[in-house]
Amino acid sequence: MITSLYTAASGMNAEQKKLDIIxxxxxxxxxxxxxSMRAEFQDLLYQAVKEAGTPTAQDSTLPTGLYIxxxxxxxxxxxxxxxxxxxxxxxxxxxAITGDGFFQVQLQDGKIGYTRDGSFKRDxxxxxxxxxxxxxxxxxxxxxxxxGLSISPDGIISVKLGDGTIQNLGNLTLVRFVNPAGLEPTxxxxxxxxxxxxxxxxxxxxxxxxxxxxxxYLEKSNVxxxxxxxxxxxxxxxxxxxxxxxxxxxxMLRTVASxxx
Amino acid sequence: MRGIYSAGxxxxxxxxxxxxxxxxxxxxxxxxxxxDTSLFKAILEKEFYSFPKNSQKGIGIGKTETAVVLDKxxxxxxxxxxxxxxxxxxxxxxxxxxxxxQSGKDIFYxxxxxxxxxxxxxxxxNNGNKILDETNNPIRVxxxxxxxxxxxxxxxxxxxxxxxxxxxxxxGTNYFIGTEVKDTISKIKQGYVEKSNVxxxxxxxxxxxxxxxxxxxxxxxxxxxxxxxxxxxxxxx
Numbered sequence: 001m002i003t004s005l006y007t008a009a010s011g012m013n014a015e016q017k018k019l020d021i022i023x024x025x026x027x028x029x030x031x032x033x034x035x036s037m038r039a040e041f042q043d044l045l046y047q048a049v050k051e052a053g054t055p056t057a058q059d060s061t062l063p064t065g066l067y068i069x070x071x072x073x074x075x076x077x078x079x080x081x082x083x084x085x086x087x088x089x090x091x092x093x094x095x096a097i098t099g100d101g102f103f104q105v106q107l108q109d110g111k112i113g114y115t116r117d118g119s120f121k122r123d124x125x126x127x128x129x130x131x132x133x134x135x136x137x138x139x140x141x142x143x144x145x146x147x148g149l150s151i152s153p154d155g156i157i158s159v160k161l162g163d164g165t166i167q168n169l170g171n172l173t174l175v176r177f178v179n180p181a182g183l184e185p186t187x188x189x190x191x192x193x194x195x196x197x198x199x200x201x202x203x204x205x206x207x208x209x210x211x212x213x214x215x216x217y218l219e220k221s222n223v224x225x226x227x228x229x230x231x232x233x234x235x236x237x238x239x240x241x242x243x244x245x246x247x248x249x250x251x252m253l254r255t256v257a258s259x260x261x
Numbered sequence: 262m263r264g265i266y267s268a269g270x271x272x273x274x275x276x277x278x279x280x281x282x283x284x285x286x287x288x289x290x291x292x293x294x295x296x297d298t299s300l301f302k303a304i305l306e307k308e309f310y311s312f313p314k315n316s317q318k319g320i321g322i323g324k325t326e327t328a329v330v331l332d333k334x335x336x337x338x339x340x341x342x343x344x345x346x347x348x349x350x351x352x353x354x355x356x357x358x359x360x361x362x363q364s365g366k367d368i369f370y371x372x373x374x375x376x377x378x379x380x381x382x383x384x385x386x387n388n389g390n391k392i393l394d395e396t397n398n399p400i401r402v403x404x405x406x407x408x409x410x411x412x413x414x415x416x417x418x419x420x421x422x423x424x425x426x427x428x429x430x431x432x433g434t435n436y437f438i439g440t441e442v443k444d445t446i447s448k449i450k451q452g453y454v455e456k457s458n459v460x461x462x463x464x465x466x467x468x469x470x471x472x473x474x475x476x477x478x479x480x481x482x483x484x485x486x487x488x489x490x491x492x493x494x495x496x497x498x
Contacts, residue, residue: 002276004283011287018290040375040387041291043284045433050333053428064333065430068277069284072291075434076387078375080348100404178404179378198380209405238289241461245283248468252276255479 002253003068008245010071014041015239017074022232025223033116033189034221035079036228042075081180084222086214092149093120093128096219099211101174101203104137105130105190112137114175114200117189119218132188140169153212155205174210175200262489263327268481270328274301275475277331282468285459293373293435294457295336296464302332336431341372341458343450349406350376350384353455358423358447359437361393362386368393369436370426372455378402384421388434395422410448423447 018039028034046067053065086096095118097103102114113134120136123129128140142149146159146167155172177183182196193200206212281297288294303326310319343353352374354360359370369390376392379385384392384400391399395412400419408414412421425447429439 002279004276004279007280007283007287011283011289014287015290039290041288041294042373042387042435043288043291043294043431043433046431064335064428066331067297067334067431068280069288069297069431071284071287076375078377080346082347178380178382181377182380196380234290237461238286241286241289241465242283244465245279245286245468248472249279249283251472252279252475255476256272259479259482 002249003070004245005249007069007071008242008249010044010073011242011245012239014039014072014074015235015242018235019232019239021077022228022235025228026225028221029223029225031117031189031221032119032218033084034223035081035084035116036221036223037077037079039074040076040078041072043072044070046070079181079183079185080222082222084220086217087220088217090216091119092151092215093122094118094216094218095120095151095172096214096217097174097205097211098214099205099209100176100180101205101210102176102180102191102200103172104175104200105134106137106139107134107190111192112200113186113190113192114177114183115189115191116219118213130189134190136172138170138173140172142169143167151213151215153206153214155213172205172213173202174205175202176210177201262485265482265485265489267327267329268478268485270330271478272475272482274329274331275471275478278471278474279468281334282464282471285464286461288457289459289461291373291435291457292375292454293341293371294459295338295341295372295431296457296459297334297431298337299331300333300335301329303329336429336437337458338429339458341455343453343455345453347452349452350378351452351454352376352408352421353450353453354423354447355450356444356447357425358444359426360386361397361422361424362388362390362436363393363397363399364388364390364436368397369432369438370424370429371435371437373435374449375454378404378406386435393422395420397422408449408451410450412449421449423449 021037021039025036046069048067050066105113107113119131120128122142126142128136140157145162148160151157157169157172158166161167178198182194183191184194186192203210278299281299285296305327307325307327308321309323311322312319362369362371377385382401384402394400423444425442425444426439427442429437432438
């Protein structure tokens with residue numbers, strides 16, 4: 001019918017998806033370790049009616065062509081891995097990472113997942129797990145008789161035993177990715193490695209930008225509510241305007257229909 | 262009889278204007294997008310002659326153009342607003358320059374600086390294509406990438422390639438094609454993105470005017486039609 005009908009519809013479609021992403025950010029504003037996402041748009045392909053650079057006469061070419069655009073599409077959802085605020089909880093098994101690192105957890109299927117959410121718990125056997133009961137890797141088991149768990153900034157976990165001796169339980173190592181934005185989110189604050197993220201590189205917390213561990217703190221989400229609200233307004237208005245373009249095209253079609261009386 | 266064609270072509274032009282407007286509005290949130298402007302031209306020039314008494318030769322008394330067609334769709338290259346994102350892989354260009362992108366054997370140009378770090382350590386765009394430096398080589402970067410206004414990358418001798426373009430046209434997916442001209446005055450702003458330069462108010466106003474134009478031309482077609490009908494009636498005896 002009219003190209004602009006579909007062009008405007010593509011605009012509405014993209015804005016709607018943008019709103020979905022904004023809503024997801026806002027709903028996770030209180031999720032520990034959540035990293036906000038943003039929508040990135042691209043224009044669609046152009047239909048060349050006249051190519052630029054085609055000869056028009058001897059020694060002269062068209063400086064600009066004639067291209068008809070076909071709208072927009074959501075090209076990518078980019079996750080921004082900036083630091084969230086640290087909040088003190090006073091809980092000894094809460095750990096925040098003050099850098100680029102990720103904790104490793106063992107998923108049900110034996111694969112390794114990655115998370116920034118350090119709100120760990122102890123299961124019945126004294127092992128360190130996530131809130132969903134997934135084991136933290138490397139496995140750390142806290143003896144029943146232990147008191148006073150302490151985690152140093154570089155990941156050494158130690159406890160005080162009943163007889164007053166200090167026992168070293170192991171090192172909590174972190175991993176880093178070349179391109180964390182390429183990680184695949186699987187929900188429950190857990191990411192999986194992909195081709196785009198590159199392989200995990202294990203290292204010691206507190207060195208080379210892995211980020212020191214902060215015991216007794218949690219990292220809040222990095223969602224900036226004000227920015228999201230502003231984007232929501234912009235998105236809604238863009239949606240409105242695109243719907244007007246559809247109405248406009250529709251009126252033109254009605255005009256065509258009334259040509260013949 | 263000819264007027265019906267002029268008006269009909271005019272209606273097609275209004276439709277075409279609406280296509281451009283729709284594309285601009287659809288891309289109002291596309292970073293680095295440059296808005297389309299439709300340019301029309303008059304064609305089919307016709308001369309009017311007056312024939313004085315006792316003369317075989319007419320004197321030209323004026324011209325008219327009997328049709329208007331869409332001539333070009335030109336991207337308007339004004340600067341879009343820069344918005345701070347605080348993401349060190351976002352870059353915006355202040356000035357007329359473009360980033361260079363390698364796509365297969367071709368080099369495309371873009372103003373959309375929402376870059377990423379690929380798993381093998383290169384600076385890439387949203388389509389996964391590598392961004393090029395001044396000598397058309399892909400750029401290896403670190404996560405703590407810092408770029409100064411002139412495009413020099415920290416801890417390397419690399420400089421991100423910025424060129425101006427002549428004869429440019431759009432390719433889609435935020436790419437332009439054109440002829441390179443050396444760029445000297447563009448500045449790179451790290452941590453910013455350039456929004457589209459679509460002026461929504463203007464587009465809405467243009468939309469209304471295209472709509473009304475279309476209706477008026479439709480009336481012109483109808484009156485021509487009724488004149489023809491009259492002419493046909495006269496011949497009935």
